[in-house]
Amino acid sequence: MTKLSHLDLNVSDYRKSLLFYDLILLNLGWTRTVCRTTYTNYTDGTMKICICPTEEKYISAGLHRKRTGLNHLAFYASSKKEVDRFHKDVLVKNGISCLYENGPSGDDDYYAVFFEDPDRIKLEVVYAPRYCDPNDWTNQFESDYDPYA
Incomplete structure (x- = not known):
């Protein structure tokens, strides 16, 4: 059986996103395992979500869930x-x-x-x-x- 290993999310405001994902994921039973200036990992014991700060040159494009991605x-x-x-x-x-x-x-x-x-x-x-x-x-x-x- 194949399981999802991890998912990486690039975020525009790293600190704001970490505070948000701490609130959401920790309340769902996840654990924050690593918090560095370049990435932060959370796990539920079977998969990871990695939050990464978006490089400045890529922020202006924005995100919309109806676009590809x-x-x-x-x-x-x-x-x-x-x-x-x-x-x-x-x-x-x-x-x-x-x-x-x-x-x-x-x-x-x-x-x-x-x-x-x-x-x-x-x-x-x-x-x-x-x-x-x-x-x-x-x-x-x-x-x-x-x-x-």
């Missing part, structure tokens, strides 16, 4: 209750606005809250216990494209 990061929660707790104790308490709704939404199959980091990278905390199960409704759509045709 990263759209969003989603972090698993163990229950709907954990999503609700995260929303109340982390997002609301720290004045971090939700996207799309005023809080978590969904059902027993997919329950999530969406928000943005300081560079507007969309983040999600989601309870989706069967998300990777081939029989989950999200995996039942009929394919309509063959890249080999």
Whole structure:
């Protein structure tokens, strides 16, 4: 079985982003393992997220999740209750606005809250216990494209 090893994020305001990701990731049970002037690593024990300051010459291009590149990061929660707790104790308490709704939404199959980091990278905390199960409704759509045709 292959697992995701790590994800690198370049950020425009390194200090602001580290304070934000400490708030988000540490409240989701992650650990900050290294914090240097050139990068900071977080881990949940199975993968890492590396936050790096963007070089000055690249900052002006900006980021938009609809452009080519990263759209969003989603972090698993163990229950709907954990999503609700995260929303109340982390997002609301720290004045971090939700996207799309005023809080978590969904059902027993997919329950999530969406928000943005300081560079507007969309983040999600989601309870989706069967998300990777081939029989989950999200995996039942009929394919309509063959890249080999």
